[in-house]
Amino acid sequence: MDPWGHLAGHFGIDLGTANTVVCHPVRGVVLNEPSVMVVSSGTKRNQTMKPLLVGRPARELMGRTPLGMTAVRPLHDGVITDLESGRTFIVAILRKVALKPMERVRPRAIIGVPAGANAAERRVLIEAAGKATIGRASLIPEPIAGALGSGLNPLGNRAHLVVDVGGGTAEVTGFCFGGILASRSCRVAGDEMTLALHHYLRQEHQILVGELTVEDLKLRVRDEQGGAMVVDGLDAGSGRPKQITLRTEEAIEAIRPTSEGIVQIIAACLEELPPQAVSDVMQDGVLAFGGGSLLRGFDTLLEDAFGLPVHIAARPLTCVAEGAALCFDYPDVVRAYGG
Numbered sequence: 001m002d003p004w005g006h007l008a009g010h011f012g013i014d015l016g017t018a019n020t021v022v023c024h025p026v027r028g029v030v031l032n033e034p035s036v037m038v039v040s041s042g043t044k045r046n047q048t049m050k051p052l053l054v055g056r057p058a059r060e061l062m063g064r065t066p067l068g069m070t071a072v073r074p075l076h077d078g079v080i081t082d083l084e085s086g087r088t089f090i091v092a093i094l095r096k097v098a099l100k101p102m103e104r105v106r107p108r109a110i111i112g113v114p115a116g117a118n119a120a121e122r123r124v125l126i127e128a129a130g131k132a133t134i135g136r137a138s139l140i141p142e143p144i145a146g147a148l149g150s151g152l153n154p155l156g157n158r159a160h161l162v163v164d165v166g167g168g169t170a171e172v173t174g175f176c177f178g179g180i181l182a183s184r185s186c187r188v189a190g191d192e193m194t195l196a197l198h199h200y201l202r203q204e205h206q207i208l209v210g211e212l213t214v215e216d217l218k219l220r221v222r223d224e225q226g227g228a229m230v231v232d233g234l235d236a237g238s239g240r241p242k243q244i245t246l247r248t249e250e251a252i253e254a255i256r257p258t259s260e261g262i263v264q265i266i267a268a269c270l271e272e273l274p275p276q277a278v279s280d281v282m283q284d285g286v287l288a289f290g291g292g293s294l295l296r297g298f299d300t301l302l303e304d305a306f307g308l309p310v311h312i313a314a315r316p317l318t319c320v321a322e323g324a325a326l327c328f329d330y331p332d333v334v335r336a337y338g339g
């Protein structure tokens with residue numbers, strides 16, 4: 001007997017700039033990997049791409065790809081810019097998640113798309129999915145999927161405000177009763193936070209460190225209780241190996257200014273909401289998700305700026321894909337917000 005019944009080959013997909021998450025309506029999260037591929041540098045435009053590595057192993061090679069190989073990120077600012085790399089990436093992730101051959105036969109997908117994506121960007125995503133042999137692809141705005149995946153009802157008559165801080169972009173969206181009330185985005189998110197820490201290390205400690213090392217330091221700030229972290233890199237002047245100690249407080253302070261852009265788009269969105277919706281948000285608070293929301297102190301920073309409660313989603317990195325998969329059970333949500 002087929003334990004997944006009619007839902008075999010149904011997937012909720014969050015194609016993020018930094019990470020791609022795939023969720024099956026019954027099996028739960030089946031893939032959570034960096035959105036990176038390593039391809040042969042010889043691949044010409046319009047030629048079928050064959051990835052050498054996909055996801056985690058590809059990311060591990062970033063910054064150290066040998067000659068003849070290139071690391072490709074198929075998404076920029078949450079959308080596919082190159083049809084062929086988008087197609088190749090979707091084919092590769094479907095191959096990883098489809099356990100049985102029948103799941104590969106024209107699977108169905110509900111794919112998250114930034115609320116601010118335009119018609120052309122949506123079309124490219126649908127086209128890439130079609131070329132990747134997805135039988136039927138529907139789109140759902142990522143903030144709506146993330147809200148649904150975190151237990152909110154996007155069809156209810158109370159207004160909600162959600163903040164999604166991803167790798168490349170932060171998006172703030174207000175919605176109510178099946179419709180979007182306001183949406184803003186900015187290009188300041190997780191990657192920019194990493195960059196801020198990178199600059200700080202170079203300026204204040206005269207040390208150069210690789211991209212992966214800085215990102216790792218940023219992630220460690222969350223768990224490092226009042227301590228310090230040892231950082232290995234190269235002396236910015238002499239190029240010799242160098243080791244320093246970075247206090248977590250320093251790291252937090254170095255990253256903090258990047259949150260200013262996010263505060264501004266929240267303010268702009270709140271201004272656009274009708275008064276009744278603002279009072280719902282003041283009472284219920286803001287829901288934050290996306291990896292950037294995990295930065296230590298992110299919730300209190302927003303609470304201090306706006307005087308309203310901020311709730312970090314229970315699963316900030318996977319709730320968009322989980323919500324997209326839930327949409328198979330709530331087709332009204334796709335009908336109301338999709339397209």
Ligand SMILES: Nc1ncnc2c1ncn2[C@@H]1O[C@H](COP(=O)(O)OP(=O)(O)OP(=O)(O)O)[C@@H](O)[C@H]1O
Nearest residue numbers: 016017018019078166167168169190290291292294
């Ligand atoms: N504990 C953490 N502390 C700080 N930042 C974190 C943490 N965990 C993940 N991040 C950051 O979150 C970002 C990735 O978040 P996420 O996976 O939500 O992005 P994405 O959905 O791929 O991107 P986008 O939504 O922009 O397309 C990265 O910049 C990563 O460094």
Ligand SMILES: [Mg+2]
Nearest residue numbers: 016017166290
């Ligand atoms: Mg995202």
